[in-house]
Amino acid sequence: MTVPIESSPVAVITGGARGIGLAIGQWFLAHGHRVALIDIDADTLAKTDAALNDPQHVLAVHCDVSNPQQVQAAVDQIAATFGRIDALVNNAGVAVFKPIAETSFEEWRHVLGTNLDGAFLCTQACAPVMIKSGGGSIVNIASISGLRASTLRVAYGTSKAALIHLTKQQAVELGNVGIRVNAIAPGPVETEMAKLVHSVAIRSDYYDAIPLNRYGTTDEIASVVGFLCSPAASYVNGQFLAVDGGFDSAGVGLPTLRSRAA
Template sequence: MTDLSSSRVAVVTGGARGIGLAIGQWFLAHGHRVALLDNDHATLDITVSKLAQPERVLGVHCDVSDPLQVEAAAKAVIDRFARVDALVNNAGVAVFKRVAETTFADWRTVLGTNLDGAFLCTQAFGALMVKAGSGAVVNVASISGLRASTLRVAYGTSKAALIHLTKQYAVELGNAGVRVNVIAPGPVDTEMAKLVHSVAIRSDYYDAIPLGRYGSVEEMANTVGFLCSDEASFINGQVLAVDGGFDAAGVGLPTLRRGGSAAPADHA
């Protein structure tokens, strides 16, 4: 039987489904042991059961916005695996309302998970990596943290703050050999997106994204995996938009990108 005691360990929050699960699967495919944290107990239990690798996968019920639950999760991971080499702060929630309709309770719900959760988990698991003198943290933000959009006052602000939080950690933890980076996904073809994005919204995104499609959860996982790998050993404090060119395109001008002619300029 293969000795797993020396294999690397990755912790992925929001790991029960979607991007988080794809990230966990990337780590498993690359020889890591994996701890999946999620506050959806039922879905997490089903996911761990389906992965069917009890010696390599640990599911931990955890609300990352709760300091006591994060502390307990860190203890559970160390008790099981005795080390942590990578942390992916992927857990996130969204409330899509107009500014005037967003309550303080909505605001705190979103900031509590998306920002406080990343802070608490990095404090807990980052300390373990600092003690070991190596490791990598990747935060999962959003293109909404780089460009403003309607209905995202809480979500977009939380992701913009997460991007800056990444840089703060990169500056200090980098001194101890721990790299901290962040990705900013554009629209991703998750089950949730399929449910909530109407045909019209999907069409708008296709027009706005130069590659003309949504990203896949596997593409997000590949990017996160790379940033956690030795191949990214000199990358620290960076934000990488994984968005098909969405941020670079600005307003997009889809008519011109599709080959339409521009009206002649009036120089009179």
């Protein structure tokens, strides 16, 4: 039985114009959802919208998630267009890679404004719409940098650690009105951004610390998000899941172990 378009569920993905966010959007489209892609990069968003070429199922919304007025306007547009919101993925994120002493307060606020404030604002705006259609699911995209401290990530790592705790706060309150909230903490993922900022030395460091000895793919991240938003995860609330090839579990010694095995 085919579900009418106006009755199909709606997923909202922030940072949805490229990389992990786009892969998540494509997962939802492949599983019968209409999708709203929110992004601050208007040019890339327009290109993505044109490439998807599916105005019945895709709405591209230009928005800075750190701006309360823009967030509310974006959610109002989504609700007016699609009539409901069933899933929200807070994926929008930025990073500044500098030593603590060289990170300015403006850079600190920029990172926390997008990564933490953005998830707070988008959840606050989307939740009332979700409640009207019976609840739903929210997934916050954190990071392994929120679980384990890394060099040059004072703002990024702190924002992602805070996002994991925000997830628990949201889950406790919103669970009472039928909205489940969970987080995933991706390890390094093969994206265009990673190719730009991860040097050969950094990639080698990651391989030395990840038992699966590779980066993840955007599709692997998207499938976990999809699971958490699906009925299969209907009793999962307030949790975080590291999708990191075992990085969070690993201590020292992997290179030595591999050399012995070889």
